[in-house]
Amino acid sequence: MIFRLVVGSLMARGVTVGMTVLSIGLSVALFLGVDKVKTGAKASFSDTISGTDLIVGARSGSVQLLLYSVFRIGNATNNVTWESYLDLRARPEVEWIVPISLGDSHRQFRVMGTNVAFFEHYKYRQGRALTFQDGMVMEDLFDAVIGHDVAKVLGYAVDDPIVVAHGLASFTEHKDQPFRVSGILEKTGTPVDRTVIVAMEAIEAIHVDWKGGAKIPGQTTPVEVIRQMDLTPGAITAALVGVESRLQTFSLQRAINQYPEEPLLAILPGVALQELWGIVGIAESALLAVSVMVVITALIGMMATVFSSLNTRRREMAIFRAMGASPVAIFGLLVLEAILTTAAGSLLGLGFLYVGLFIAQPMIDSAFGLFLPIQAPAGREMLVLFAVIVAGAAVSLIPALRAYRLSLADGMMVRT
Amino acid sequence: MSDASIIKLNDVRFRWPGWPPFSISVDKLSVREGEKILLLxxxxSGKSTLLSLICATLLADSGTVVIGGTEIKTLSxxxxxxxxxxxxxxxxxQFNLLPFGSVLDNILLPLRFAPIRRRNCNDAPRKVVELCKDLGLPDNVETTKAANLSVGQQQRVAVARALIGQPPILIADEPTSSLDEANQDNFLDVLFEQVRVYNSTLLMVSHNPRLSEGFDRVLHMSEIVNVERAVV
Incomplete structure (x- = not known):
């Protein structure tokens, strides 16, 4: 009955209480949404590469190596010589090795030289392999496979010709050797979507007439001649390595890091991803902190409305007091009210979150390659809602204490 | 009517804290069980303060307030x-009821805090229906929201709420002042009838001497309460 009266009292103040519930609901939805994005971003971040045991490059920092080899951000300071690559490939622990050569671009997208083994061994999102939306892997020297975003942004279809530029954001294009799109990959939500993949040899081929980053004036080697040349690269940028047995990962890593011919660096992708997330994650944590502030603001708003309602509700409290309710009971009523309000707000927030997810999920997936799974609220969400309700109850202690004092002083006679 | 005093105040002094200073003193007030008293x-004149002292929401600074044989001071x-x-x-x-609650919930409210009164009525909701009928309220009034009743009806609901579970004492603070004369008499008739049925002690406060009829005793506030008020 008391519960019914409390609900009735809340209903009687429908508009203000409704606004409070709405503001709590929105703040909770914001918090849960940010949390969802953070979790989703972290998952998709660590889903960028899987199945690769080691990434090998010239000696630099592990994050830097990860950034340029996997995320195509930044540049390699140095290359790995082809001899080192061959040495590495010959090691018994190595099951497979995929060379990567970076440095050219097509429009705003990076061009990556590799070999067909890349399509077999590069895995993402817990071991998923790359699949073709259209076309197939490179067959000819001047074939290119493009990622989903490349095709979408530039409007390319299979068999379209493309021209690769030297360096990044460069206007000097390798016009002599146009490539042909041989295949378009399905969306992966990884940097592969934004990559043009060609053969290692093709990278060599377009640089036949180049020296020191500039075209040699007047020299134009015909394509037919190039095709006859030995296009074995002199160096690669990095290599993805799979080991025979997981147990050998660390010994191989040590061996590569102590390789006497050349300073090399081998990293465990998972460890480097963690390290990188430690840097990127700060922004996400800041965002989460801001949304916590928003929740707190909404709760303080609730406290303010409860405060301002106290004076007009002295009559209500006097009636309770006259009926024998102790000031402690009045205190309890106000806290119960706050709990109901925040609980309603939290549930509304949960509702907003799912409505928002249903609407935004496909858009976020296609725009950012960020897949936010829609699942039933799990322990984490429940914990958040519970925390919000507890915080609401805690915040309400202040006006409840004031009501306690008022009802103690007023007793059952309110001079109105 | 027995001889035992159910309400007894002796040498009571009470001073309101704060400003302006206001204090009352009651030398002696005694109400016997089953008596119907009108305080004019x-x-x-210190009515509210006196009622608060009797209802034990205020504690006397000195003197004794004994209600139903219990000295208020001794209670926590x-x-x-x-x-x-x-x-x-x-x-x-007026404004006796919680406007957002149903008549039923309003009448049952005091039972929530009074286990003995709760035990006094076996089937509280049925008791509510009975009381409403006896007080001349319309049928099925119990489910109505209190705010939807007329002022006269609300006052009757307040009587039902005061009577349920048969508390020994009934205190009414100007219960008729918001009613017109015809309704006042009507209300008092119903009130007296119920007080008689339940054998309650009634202490009613009013400024209106016209209502004196039907009470066992009529006391004037000025005779029993001495008010001291600082001139500001």
Whole structure:
């Protein structure tokens, strides 16, 4: 009955209480949404590469190596010589090795030289392999496979010709050797979507007439001649390595890091991803902190409305007091009210979150390659809602204490 | 009517904290069990303070307030609230009810805080229906929201709420002041009838001498309460 009266009292103040519930609901939805994005971003971040045991490059920092080899951000300071690559490939622990050569671009997208083994061994999102939306892997020297975003942004279809530029954001294009799109990959939500993949040899081929980053004036080697040349690269940028047995990962890593011919660096992708997330994650944590502030603001708003309602509700409290309710009971009523309000707000927030997810999920997936799974609220969400309700109850202690004092002083006679 | 005093005040002094200073003193007030007393007094005569002292929401600074044989001073704060819930049914001047609650919930409210009164009525909701009928309220009024009743009906609901579970004392603070004359008489008839049925002690405060008829005793506030008020 008391519960019914409390609900009735809340209903009687429908508009203000409704606004409070709405503001709590929105703040909770914001918090849960940010949390969802953070979790989703972290998952998709660590889903960028899987199945690769080691990434090998010239000696630099592990994050830097990860950034340029996997995320195509930044540049390699140095290359790995082809001899080192061959040495590495010959090691018994190595099951497979995929060379990567970076440095050219097509429009705003990076061009990556590799070999067909890349399509077999590069895995993402817990071991998923790359699949073709259209076309197939490179067959000819001047074939290119493009990622989903490349095709979408530039409007390319299979068999379209493309021209690769030297360096990044460069206007000097390798016009002599146009490539042909041989295949378009399905969306992966990884940097592969934004990559043009060609053969290692093709990278060599377009640089036949180049020296020191500039075209040699007047020299134009015909394509037919190039095709006859030995296009074995002199160096690669990095290599993805799979080991025979997981147990050998660390010994191989040590061996590569102590390789006497050349300073090399081998990293465990998972460890480097963690390290990188430690840097990127700060922004996400800041965002989460801001949304916590928003929740707190909404709760303080609730406290303010409860405060301002106290004076007009002295009559209500006097009636309770006259009926024998102790000031402690009045205190309890106000806290119960706050709990109901925040609980309603939290549930509304949960509702907003799912409505928002249903609407935004496909858009976020296609725009950012960020897949936010829609699942039933799990322990984490429940914990958040519970925390919000507890915080609401805690915040309400202040006006409840004031009501306690008022009802103690007023007793059952309110001079109105 | 027995001889035992159910309400007894002796040499009571009470001073409101704060400004302006205001204090009252009661040398002697004694109400016998089953008596119907009318306290006549204008506003400012200390009525509210006196009722608060009897209802144990205020504690006397000195002297004794004994209600139903229990000295109020000896009770803890929590016990005083419980004591009030059990012993006293209260009817205010107006706005007696929680407007958002149903008539049923409003009448049942004091039982929530008074286990003995709860035990006194076996089937509380049926008792509510009975009381409403006896007080001349329309059929099925129980489910109506209190705010939808007329002022006269609300006052009757307040009587039902004060009577349920048969508390020994009924205190009414100007219960008729918001009613017109015809309704006032009507209300008092119903009130007296119920007080007789339940054999309650009635202490009613009013400024209106016209209502004196039917009470066992009529006391003037000025005779029993001495008010001291600082001139500001």
């Amino acid at each position: 007094g204008e506003s400012g 704060g929590w016990a005083r609230d419980r004591f009030r819930a059990e012993q006293i049914g209260v009817i205010f001047q």
